[in-house]
Every structure is written in C-alpha cells, then in structure tokens.
Amino acid sequence: MRTLPSCLSIAFLLCVTSVAHGQGGGADPSEAEGTWNALLKPTFQPSKTATVKDIVLERDRIHLLLDDGTLQFTQPINGVVFGAVFHGKGRLQVSSANALEEQQLGYFVKQDGLNLEFSEATLSFTDSTYDEVVGKVHWSATPVPGDDLYGTRQRQREDLGANLLARVYKGVYSGARQRTALFVADVKTQDFGWVQSRYDAMDPEEVSAGRWVDRPRGVGKQFDTWVSFPAAGRTASDSYRDPVGRTDYVVRSYQMDVTLSAGAELTATA
Numbered sequence: 001m002r003t004l005p006s007c008l009s010i011a012f013l014l015c016v017t018s019v020a021h022g023q024g025g026g027a028d029p030s031e032a033e034g035t036w037n038a039l040l041k042p043t044f045q046p047s048k049t050a051t052v053k054d055i056v057l058e059r060d061r062i063h064l065l066l067d068d069g070t071l072q073f074t075q076p077i078n079g080v081v082f083g084a085v086f087h088g089k090g091r092l093q094v095s096s097a098n099a100l101e102e103q104q105l106g107y108f109v110k111q112d113g114l115n116l117e118f119s120e121a122t123l124s125f126t127d128s129t130y131d132e133v134v135g136k137v138h139w140s141a142t143p144v145p146g147d148d149l150y151g152t153r154q155r156q157r158e159d160l161g162a163n164l165l166a167r168v169y170k171g172v173y174s175g176a177r178q179r180t181a182l183f184v185a186d187v188k189t190q191d192f193g194w195v196q197s198r199y200d201a202m203d204p205e206e207v208s209a210g211r212w213v214d215r216p217r218g219v220g221k222q223f224d225t226w227v228s229f230p231a232a233g234r235t236a237s238d239s240y241r242d243p244v245g246r247t248d249y250v251v252r253s254y255q256m257d258v259t260l261s262a263g264a265e266l267t268a269t270a
Helices: 003-022 029-040 099-109 129-134 149-159 164-172
Strands: 044-059 062-074 083-094 114-125 182-189 193-200 207-214 221-229 257-260 266-269
Touching: 029 164, 044 083, 044 129, 044 182, 062 182, 062 193, 083 129, 083 149, 083 182, 083 193, 083 207, 099 114, 099 221, 114 129, 114 149, 114 164, 114 193, 149 164, 164 182
Parallel strands: none
Antiparallel strands: 044 062, 062 083, 083 114, 114 182, 182 193, 193 207, 207 221, 257 266
C-alpha cells in the first residue's frame, strides 16, 4: 500500500508550494494538483530526441559519461525541463571524498572508486542540465515517440518511499534555482542492477550514490547508501555546523491525535 507515502508526499507538496510561492517563484495553490499529476505521469517531447556522443555531466565528484546513444527530454513544467531518458552506452564514475568513504565503497562494490558501465538511464534534474546538453547534441530529424522507462522507474522508486517526486516539484517551482539545484542519475548496470547517484544542493551532504536492495527475511527493500559526503571538499563537521541552514521551514513542535481501530483502520489529526 502507498497510503502513508502518498500522504507524506502531498503534505510536502503543499508545504513546498507555499514556501516557493513566498520566494516569488511558486505556483498558485490551485495549480498544485495539476502540476503534481504532470510530474507523476511525465510526457516526452518527440522533437527533443538527440543523438549524443562523448557527453560528460559533472556534479562535484559525480561524472556521468554518455558515450554513445540517444537522449530524450520531458515536456517542460513551469518552463523547466526536468527529466530525460538515455539509451545506449555510458559510464557512471564517483570518486571517494576521503579514506572512510573509500572503505565504504570498497565494502559494497569492491572498487576504490565507482566506475560502472550502463545501458539505460533516467535523469531527473532541476539545475542547468538541459541547457548544458542542448548545445552539444544532434537533434533527430524525425520525431521519435517516447517510451515509459522514466515513468516506470519513477513509480518503482516512489513505491519504495524514495519521495524524489516531491523534491523535483520543489525545484521546478523554486524561486532560487541554484539553492534548490538537483541532479539524479538512475542507471542500469549489469552487475548491480539500477544504481542511483545524486547531487542535491538542499542536502548538507550533497553527493551520494547507492541502490535499492532486498531487506533480510523478505520484508521489502531498503536503500543501501554506498557513499554520501559534502561537496567542494568540505568536511562533515563543516556541513552540519548549521543543521537547519538549508531548510525552508523548521517545525518547532507538533501535536498528534491518533486512533487505531481493531479493524486496523488508522485515523489521525496532526
């Protein structure tokens, strides 16, 4: 069931809509549901399919190499192109920030630094990725219909509780695009399945990578974080010196009235 994750996503959606609106870049609250549904079921631009070769996207220690293949972009929302699908040959490289992260990475993947080949990828972003790529590709002469890879991967992640959808929404309507910049590459590898790398300017530890794995005793999946560290060579102590410095709001206190019936029905007022 997705009842709880969906409720949390909607609550987060309403909060970030209000905050973004207050910053001068937000949506009218009446637009929230339509925008959310558009992100939930993204459509692609048939005319925005490109042949790519030797494209490199760098986000701090994340290096995404699109060696050879095709890239197709989503329809923009609020003027922002927020996603893309890649088919072809590529490599994901993430170098360790320190000895501890290197040890952690070696434990999970038996590599000193992450260097994985992939055949498919979905990109979710609210930074300058689209503008960065458009000048380096060759657009297809004939429109190409999009597939459902992006939507499928998004549904799979959200069902597991990733909540990335709400984070993309926040970036799309942000009035401070650099402050809320997001770049997520979800790549399909031969040895490790789908692997995710992420640069999130709203996170004290902006750079991370890992994958979803089965929990013991068949109780679902959890995200195994292979590496997670601050960008620009900062230490963790520097990053967390102001623990709420990057948040939009801080909940100082709250009250909850929760009832659970014998029929396993839960009602709550927060």
